[in-house]
Amino acid sequence: MTSNIQIGIFYGTTSQTTENIADSIEENLKPIFKIKKFNIYKSNLEDINNFEYILIGCPTWDIGLLQEDWRIAFPLIDKVDFKGKKVAYFGAGDQFVYPDTFLDALGILEEKITNLGGKTFGVTKSDDYNFKSSKALRGENFVGLGIDNDNELEKTDRRIKEWCEQITREILTPM
Numbered sequence: 001m002t003s004n005i006q007i008g009i010f011y012g013t014t015s016q017t018t019e020n021i022a023d024s025i026e027e028n029l030k031p032i033f034k035i036k037k038f039n040i041y042k043s044n045l046e047d048i049n050n051f052e053y054i055l056i057g058c059p060t061w062d063i064g065l066l067q068e069d070w071r072i073a074f075p076l077i078d079k080v081d082f083k084g085k086k087v088a089y090f091g092a093g094d095q096f097v098y099p100d101t102f103l104d105a106l107g108i109l110e111e112k113i114t115n116l117g118g119k120t121f122g123v124t125k126s127d128d129y130n131f132k133s134s135k136a137l138r139g140e141n142f143v144g145l146g147i148d149n150d151n152e153l154e155k156t157d158r159r160i161k162e163w164c165e166q167i168t169r170e171i172l173t174p175m
């Protein structure tokens with residue numbers, strides 16, 4: 001099964017974990033969708049305007065903050081028209097060293113983009129993780145896919161594969 005739907009993946013990364021996740025997501029989705037991937041360090045955020053389906057990737061750094069390239073890009077997000085766009089989120093964190101701010105960056109970006117009209121898809125259950133608090137939580141769910149390669153590398157491939165299957169279903173059978 002292939003689809004003409006184009007998906008734009010926009011990610012930031014400091015120590016390459018989120019870049020590797022983005023690569024793996026691309027590998028999982030490219031048999032079905034047309035994928036374009038952008039490291040926001042060297043891309044223009046306005047490229048987001050070319051896509052209806054967008055994946056945003058951001059690890060959490062410096063105790064509850066966005067990764068540094070997203071920190072720079074954050075004010076520019078206001079210039080993007082997210083109305084009518086479907087947005088899913090993924091990113092890396094460390095639940096054992098930073099249990100009070102686990103995956104915060106995902107929640108910070110989701111809140112802003114939702115306020116600009118973006119419609120979130122690809123939310124996940126949080127019960128497979130061990131942490132105290134997170135801005136990425138909405139009720140009991142995370143706003144997107146959390147990956148913890150610092151502690152649970154063995155779960156990463158399965159988490160990415162299952163999430164890609166989930167978002168594929170959500171894209172192809174919209175509510």
Ligand SMILES: Cc1cc2nc3c(=O)[nH]c(=O)nc-3n(C[C@H](O)[C@H](O)[C@H](O)COP(=O)(O)O)c2cc1C
Binds near residue numbers: 014062098102150
């Ligand atoms: C100084 C420092 C602060 C961090 N702060 C957080 C944090 O607040 N929350 C979290 O979930 N992970 C935190 N992490 C873990 C990183 O998000 C994790 O190592 C991630 O894999 C880095 O992703 P990247 O390689 O894509 O930059 C921190 C790591 C470092 C070194």
